[in-house]
Structure formats: C-alpha cells, structure tokens
Amino acid sequence: MKNETIKKRSKIANDVMNYIYQYIDTDINIDELSIEMNVSKFHLHRIFKDEFGKNIYECIKSIRLQKASNLLISNPYSTITDISKICGYSSQTSFLRAFRQRFEMTPKMWKNGGNKIYSNKILENLIDTSDEKINFLEIEPTIVKMPEIKGFYIRHQGYDKSIKKTWQKLQTWIYTNDITNYKQIALHHDNPIVTPLNECQYIAIVKCEDKETNLQNSSLPILTIPQGIYAKFSLSGKYGDVIKLIQWVYHTWLINSGYETTTNPSYAIYHKNHFLSKDGIFELDYYLPIKYV
CATH class of the missing domain: 1.10.10.60 (Homeodomain-like)
Structure with missing residues (x-):
C-alpha cells in the first residue's frame, strides 16, 4: 500500500x-x-x-x-x-x-470500592514491575492549558514490555530522518486500569519541534492530540510505575479533586523514555484531561 x-x-x-x-x-x-x-x-x-x-x-x-x-x-x-x-x-x-x-x-x-478491586487485578497481570512504593501524595499536580499537538506515530496493541519494540521502530525512523529536536509522547486511547491490558491501544508519537523538517522517510501517518485543560503530574521511575500513577490519579486524586475527566485520552510526554534508556528509568509528565464540575 x-x-x-x-x-x-x-x-x-x-x-x-x-x-x-x-x-x-x-x-x-x-x-x-x-x-x-x-x-x-x-x-x-x-x-x-x-x-x-x-x-x-x-x-x-x-x-x-x-x-x-x-x-x-x-x-x-x-x-x-x-x-x-x-x-x-x-x-x-x-x-x-x-x-x-x-x-x-x-x-x-x-x-x-469495586473499581479498586478491578484495577488491582489488572495490575497483577503486569510482569516484572517495580516493587518500590511511591508516595503519590507528594506529587502536586499543576493545572495547565495544552495546545493541540501533532505528531508522527506508530500504533501498538497491548500494554506490556513489547511496547519497547514500537519505540525502537520509531527511534529508527527518527535517526533515518536526522531529527534532533523532538518530543516523545505516549497516548493512551484506552485507560489501562479499566481495560484488559491486551486490549489497550497505546500510541507512540514523535512531535518534531523544528518548524522546517525535511523528512527522508515520511511514511508514518500524523495524529492530532486535541488542545484542552489538563492536570499535569510529574514522575520518574521504572516500568510499571506509570500505570500505578494512573491508578492513583483516577481512583484517588480525581475523586477528591473537584474535577471530572473528559473523554479525550490522557498522554505522557517523556523527558527520558524507559523503553529506550539503558538504565530503564523514565522521567515524564502525565497529562489527565479535566473539566471543572
């Protein structure tokens, strides 16, 4: 094709x-x-x-x-x-x-309380997750208005360690096009704490920061993340810690926040991608779409 x-x-x-x-x-x-x-x-x-x-x-x-x-x-x-x-x-x-x-x-x-029981069962299916306990109460979110984001993407079916292969393919595409100024974004079309992990749609996105980028290989399609108001949570950790953050955000923080989430998907912007880093550590900002109740 x-x-x-x-x-x-x-x-x-x-x-x-x-x-x-x-x-x-x-x-x-x-x-x-x-x-x-x-x-x-x-x-x-x-x-x-x-x-x-x-x-x-x-x-x-x-x-x-x-x-x-x-x-x-x-x-x-x-x-x-x-x-x-x-x-x-x-x-x-x-x-x-x-x-x-x-x-x-x-x-x-x-x-x-059934919501926490259900999400805990999903988290049990994650393999080789971090055993470190994170004090999420120390994470103070900021409310931000994010612009529309457009980026090249590869879609991945499932939420597991095989996501690494998708990021490696995207990284190869980045190197092929000699792109040096970009952001890596993970878009969650499905909420992984209420969706069976094998059914989750995970999307690896690269947003080119340079306005003028001459692509040697433009085979990848473009996806748009809508603008909106988001609660931003910053976190560093290892594989498995992101979904723990998502569980806390939805099932603890959101309940007491005075906000509702919208149907727009949440996403994470990586400062360091654990699927590509040698030490398996990530640094990211997680964005939850919200509206005032």
Whole structure:
C-alpha cells in the first residue's frame, strides 16, 4: 500500500475516533458521519477496523463505559440514570446490562470500592514491575492549558514490555530522518486500569519541534492530540510505575479533586523514555484531561 494511501486511511480512522470522543454523549449516527466524511459506510467500517483492530460500535461502547466508570466515582452527586444519559445510553436498563457485562459488577458495586478491586487485578497481570512504593501524595499536580499537538506515530496493541519494540521502530525512523529536536509522547486511547491490558491501544508519537523538517522517510501517518485543560503530574521511575500513577490519579486524586475527566485520552510526554534508556528509568509528565464540575 502506498504511503499516501496509508496516511489517508489513518486520517479517516483518527477523524472518526476524534468524532466519537467529542460526541460520545449523543446517539452517534454512522450513516451521517460517512456522508460528512465522503466515505461509504462499508469503507468507513473497514478502514476503522484495520486501524484500531475493532469496529466502530465496539469502540463507542468501550469509550462510553470507560467514561461511566470514571463518572461513577468522580461525580458522587449524579444518579445512575444521570450517568447513563451523560454517557449516551438510551435507557438505564441498557446501561446496567452493558456495565455488568463489561466489569462483572453493578455500577453501585463499582462506586463502593469495586473499581479498586478491578484495577488491582489488572495490575497483577503486569510482569516484572517495580516493587518500590511511591508516595503519590507528594506529587502536586499543576493545572495547565495544552495546545493541540501533532505528531508522527506508530500504533501498538497491548500494554506490556513489547511496547519497547514500537519505540525502537520509531527511534529508527527518527535517526533515518536526522531529527534532533523532538518530543516523545505516549497516548493512551484506552485507560489501562479499566481495560484488559491486551486490549489497550497505546500510541507512540514523535512531535518534531523544528518548524522546517525535511523528512527522508515520511511514511508514518500524523495524529492530532486535541488542545484542552489538563492536570499535569510529574514522575520518574521504572516500568510499571506509570500505570500505578494512573491508578492513583483516577481512583484517588480525581475523586477528591473537584474535577471530572473528559473523554479525550490522557498522554505522557517523556523527558527520558524507559523503553529506550539503558538504565530503564523514565522521567515524564502525565497529562489527565479535566473539566471543572
């Protein structure tokens, strides 16, 4: 497949995903979306599944339930009915059925501590994680307004140590193009503390900082991270510590913060990438999209 075709298909798939994030609380009409994007419904579904590994409806369901799982613990004043509507469900019954099927517990059980039990089981599946205890209470986040970020990317299926191979491929691309001024960004399309690790969409991104960059190899597609308001958490550590931070941010900090997270994906900007460093140490800023309640 030619590079331009790959880029065009990737842009279509990413535009669909961004549309889902933006309108997740509505009845998303794929027929109208295909007309708007000037792509047949059949090709829209095929392109999206080729890019993300699952169909559009599966993705909508996953994002709605991830949003609901966060709102249930960060918005204590909303009823189950309120949350089901906010997340785009036509009835409370359909929401309860989908939630129980996905998390194997009711929303009420989730609110009453089931969320931590569920995420702890996911963390148990991480291999060779750091045993060091981190005092997350010492981490003081800052609230920042981040601009839109565009970067070249490689998509990775799963959240495990095989991510290293994806970063190595991206690093090879960087060296091929003699890029010296850039940022490495990890985008989490799925929240790894509420999504089975093998199903997580992890995206390794390089943002070129130089305005004029003559690429020798421009085969990689471009992805846009939307602008927005974020809570920024700075951390250094070893493999496995990032997901521990994410668990604390969502299931402890967010609950007491007075904020809600949005459906936009969170991301990390590396100052030092543990998947590429010899000592396996990372230094990063983790950005959680938020809004004031």
